[in-house]
Amino acid sequence: QKEVEQNSGPLSVPEGAIASLNCTYSDRGSQSFFWYRQYSGKSPELIMSIYSNGDKEDGRFTAQLNKASQYVSLLIRDSQPSDSATYLCAVTSSGYALNFGKGTSLLVTP
């Protein structure tokens, strides 16, 4: 069973703070890692992808990958109320079948 684990939250952070979202995965053969954001009542949208160990930055978002620890994280700097959503971690080894976590609910309070 290829599992992707996330803390369901809710994770509450004040506006302007850094939100840190974490994900662990069980399949050591995983090659590609993604973060999707899902607003309430909406469909998921891809916000970050990462393929190699280390950090990848895109605007206020930073994805971090540590394959040895089977751990991927998403940092959101200067969090805004509009960042309040559920963040889904997704992992794949095959390229076709994405394994999703249950998601972490983030609430950014003004």
Next chain:
Amino acid sequence: ETGVTQTPRHLVMGMTNKKSLKCEQHLGHNAMYWYKQSAKKPLELMFVYNFKEQTENNSVPSRFSPECPNSSHLFLHLHTLQPEDSALYLCASSQEKAAEKLFFGSGTQLSVL
């Protein structure tokens, strides 16, 4: 129309009904997917079609029957469903060999009574 569109947005059906979900993508993608999203469960991949050919069936019960007549259209035919099949059904598309970069439709919220 742009992106991935799904109809209907909401569907209520009895266990003996037959209904179909429709998905259409306007992105020029070659792969299409059905996912199921239930409360407090991860997104579950149901079916994958690549160039109209089914490449994955993730042990889905036969009461769910997919159809992909071309690379732009995907259907999910439903019959004799169970109440536990109530969920949000999401269609997605991607370029071939970039399957992880999925573009999702808005979903069909299905309730089985």
